[in-house]
Amino acid sequence: MSELQRILLGPQRPTINLGRVREVALPEGPMAVISAGWQEAEADIDEVYEQVQSPLLDLKLYQRAEQVFSEDPNLHKAYRQRQDRLQELQQLYRMRLRQLMTAARRIRRAKAARDLVEAELQHAVAQLRELDQHHLGRIATVYDEFADALGPNSSGLLADHIAEINTILEDCDSVLITGGNVLVLLNRLQLFDLKAQLAKRHLVAWSAGAMVLSDLIVLYHDRTPLGRRDVEVLGPGMGILHDKIFLPDARKRLLEKDVSRISVLHERFSPADCITLNSGSFLRLYDNIIQTAEQVGYLGESGRVQGLSPG
Amino acid sequence: MNSSLNSLFSKQPPTTTEIDAFIAANEFPLVDGNNITFLYRGGAEQVLLRSWISGLNTSQPLERLKESDLWALTIELPAGSRIEYKLEVIIGDQHSLVLDPLNKITAKDPFGANSVCQGDGYTRPLWTQPDPDARVGTYQHATLPSKAFGDNREVNVYLPARFRRNRRYPLLIVHDGLDYLQFAALGTVLDNLITNLDIPPMIVAMTQSNDRLKEYGADDRHAKFIAEELLPFLGDQYPLLDEPKSRGLMGASFGGVATLHTAWRYPGLFGCLLLQSGSFAFSDLGQHQRGPVFDPVVRFMNQFRQNPGVPAEKIYLSCGIYESLIYENRSLVPLLQRQQIDVRFEEARDAHNWENWRDRLQNGLSWLFPGPVWMVYE
Numbered sequence: 001m002s003e004l005q006r007i008l009l010g011p012q013r014p015t016i017n018l019g020r021v022r023e024v025a026l027p028e029g030p031m032a033v034i035s036a037g038w039q040e041a042e043a044d045i046d047e048v049y050e051q052v053q054s055p056l057l058d059l060k061l062y063q064r065a066e067q068v069f070s071e072d073p074n075l076h077k078a079y080r081q082r083q084d085r086l087q088e089l090q091q092l093y094r095m096r097l098r099q100l101m102t103a104a105r106r107i108r109r110a111k112a113a114r115d116l117v118e119a120e121l122q123h124a125v126a127q128l129r130e131l132d133q134h135h136l137g138r139i140a141t142v143y144d145e146f147a148d149a150l151g152p153n154s155s156g157l158l159a160d161h162i163a164e165i166n167t168i169l170e171d172c173d174s175v176l177i178t179g180g181n182v183l184v185l186l187n188r189l190q191l192f193d194l195k196a197q198l199a200k201r202h203l204v205a206w207s208a209g210a211m212v213l214s215d216l217i218v219l220y221h222d223r224t225p226l227g228r229r230d231v232e233v234l235g236p237g238m239g240i241l242h243d244k245i246f247l248p249d250a251r252k253r254l255l256e257k258d259v260s261r262i263s264v265l266h267e268r269f270s271p272a273d274c275i276t277l278n279s280g281s282f283l284r285l286y287d288n289i290i291q292t293a294e295q296v297g298y299l300g301e302s303g304r305v306q307g308l309s310p311g
Numbered sequence: 312m313n314s315s316l317n318s319l320f321s322k323q324p325p326t327t328t329e330i331d332a333f334i335a336a337n338e339f340p341l342v343d344g345n346n347i348t349f350l351y352r353g354g355a356e357q358v359l360l361r362s363w364i365s366g367l368n369t370s371q372p373l374e375r376l377k378e379s380d381l382w383a384l385t386i387e388l389p390a391g392s393r394i395e396y397k398l399e400v401i402i403g404d405q406h407s408l409v410l411d412p413l414n415k416i417t418a419k420d421p422f423g424a425n426s427v428c429q430g431d432g433y434t435r436p437l438w439t440q441p442d443p444d445a446r447v448g449t450y451q452h453a454t455l456p457s458k459a460f461g462d463n464r465e466v467n468v469y470l471p472a473r474f475r476r477n478r479r480y481p482l483l484i485v486h487d488g489l490d491y492l493q494f495a496a497l498g499t500v501l502d503n504l505i506t507n508l509d510i511p512p513m514i515v516a517m518t519q520s521n522d523r524l525k526e527y528g529a530d531d532r533h534a535k536f537i538a539e540e541l542l543p544f545l546g547d548q549y550p551l552l553d554e555p556k557s558r559g560l561m562g563a564s565f566g567g568v569a570t571l572h573t574a575w576r577y578p579g580l581f582g583c584l585l586l587q588s589g590s591f592a593f594s595d596l597g598q599h600q601r602g603p604v605f606d607p608v609v610r611f612m613n614q615f616r617q618n619p620g621v622p623a624e625k626i627y628l629s630c631g632i633y634e635s636l637i638y639e640n641r642s643l644v645p646l647l648q649r650q651q652i653d654v655r656f657e658e659a660r661d662a663h664n665w666e667n668w669r670d671r672l673q674n675g676l677s678w679l680f681p682g683p684v685w686m687v688y689e
Contacts, residue, residue, distance in 0.1 A: 011689050013689065040473055040475065041473075066477070179687075179689045180687060180689060181683055181686050182686055182687070182688055207688040207689055208687070208689075211688060219685055221684060221685055224509070224684060224685070225509050225674060225677040225678075226677060226678055229685065248688040249689075
């Protein structure tokens with residue numbers, strides 16, 4: 001295979017545009033499906049089939065993980081410990097993040113000479129970037145602890161599942177990854193060590209599926225029942241698409257008119273582009289280069305969501 | 312007076328047909344910005360607006376409009392307000408307390424029903440109404456023997472849609488749970504909030520007392536029942552997350568007292584409390600004026616205010632501004648915050664009633680038990 005296609009879409013409600021993969025020249029043959037983000041509803045892939053009209057091979061990552069956890073208590077215990085530590089770490093990160101975000105917000109609104117405000121804001125953003133980097137470093141440490149605790153080839157059952165998945169994938173040149181719970185999805189992809197397998201295949205993904213393909217996963221929601229939450233780094237993604245952070249359903253989740261805040265987000269994650277994927281969005285990349293971008297936006301330096309162009 | 316009503320009576324008393332047309336064309340009470348006009352049509356010697364709202368007279372007379380059979384009263388009500396009321400119609404010696412015949416909106420409570428006045432800007436939240444797309448939970452019923460009370464106690468348990476025994480769930484125990492289901496649409500709210508990912512799928516145990524003013528009024532037997540009997544029972548029956556932050560206790564009015572008292576008697580057991588219009592009466596000096604049923608409550612609250620400890624890590628409180636209890640609830644906030652408790656307090660332009668408590672559930676529950684909406688990108 002020469003150029004690998006990555007088709008990224010937004011939420012499949014209300015606009016369903018998954019069927020557009022039929023327009024794209026993906027190799028014939030079955031397509032592997034990963035819908036672990038749907039958790040218990042993982043197997044409900046009938047609608048996916050209706051859209052892609054191609055034989056599907058369900059990798060059942062969620063179900064496999066449940067089986068591994070129930071039959072390998074040591075692995076389950078270590079995994080749960082890792083998740084507990086990551087959760088605690090995330091809470092500590094949030095405490096620090098809140099302070100820095102509050103400071104940045106107040107500085108932005110400060111009634112002082114513009115040059116003074118700009119300089120302080122720049123420094124505040126630099127501190128945010130530094131905190132995000134620190135957080136990524138700490139996450140890496142927890143992952144290392146987990147790997148050390150398990151040791152190599154610690155779970156025969158897990159290895160069996162990985163081998164089985166790899167066998168299935170031998171028949172698939174393309175993999176489709178649905179949306180859903182981004183953390184659950186990411187954890188399953190990591191557990192079954194799928195980075196290399198995904199990297200060498202054509203990929204179709206939407207929402208959370210797109211998020212996990214990037215270097216960095218960023219969580220955001222400005223319209224929760226309790227209002228806006230601070231945009232936070234969840235951790236590294238699978239690292240298949242570089243310098244891109246995907247923000248699905250931005251029209252609903254992001255306060256797009258908050259210009260100064262969006263400008264801070266742009267700065268905070270630069271040089272990565274923060275790309276919005278709404279329902280109806282269609283983004284096609286060959287490897288890491290954008291070929292087609294329809295109804296796809298990015299957070300611009302100006303603080304506005306701008307249309308993304310190929311190239 | 313309301314402008315449209317004014318124009319109806321601008322020249323001479325309107326005819327019956329004109330009044331009929333006016334009534335058919337409007338919704339009542341008439342809401343014109345902050346001015347609310349209540350209207351009654353019929354023969355009477357006197358018509359009174361009866362409401363139980365702190366700040367308003369409990370009884371206000373409607374005025375008969377010219378020689379017509381229409382009676383009206385205009386009051387000022389801030390935007391976003393919601394109040395419950397009845398009309399008292401007096402004919403001779405007969406005093407009838409009735410729902411407003413011109414107003415279709417009513418609210419039920421354990422004592423019957425009231426008419427509801429929705430002030431300018433108030434709308435019933437969508438998540439309190441049945442959503443055909445929401446996945447619906449199921450209910451189980453159990454009876455457990457209580458040594459604390461020396462009798463059997465009933466509990467109704469809400470299980471979220473797609474409940475699975477191999478998963479673990481947060482638990483919320485609700486005082487007056489059946490009333491919450493019946494009068495505050497708790498079942499619908501849970502279905503909607505879980506479907507919308509505002510809260511996680513959770514198990515909710517509804518308790519009910521036949522003698523709530525006694526048992527919920529800071530009664531040690533009740534605290535023992537909840538902490539030492541009901542909680543272990545639920546732990547045996549259901550897959551629960553075994554950590555305080557995934558364990559919540561909730562109640563309104565005296566149920567709020569029972570919630571706070573139980574958590575105070577068993578600190579660290581419950582991580583989250585949801586207290587709505589708690590009857591947190593206390594006396595800094597002298598005797599309280601709320602009647603003997605409040606005696607144990609005041610004793611407890613005085614003791615609590617002296618030595619609050621940390622009954623839970625996170626506490627959500629709400630109270631209506633039009634309640635006499637607003638002072639007691641407001642004063643609890645700094646007290647809890649001084650204990651380093653994470654407190655969220657919400658005031659509403661509403662009074663001591665079930666729909667006020669219903670309308671606060673999204674904020675309270677989603678703050679205490681944040682759902683996966685943050686992590687889910689469909």
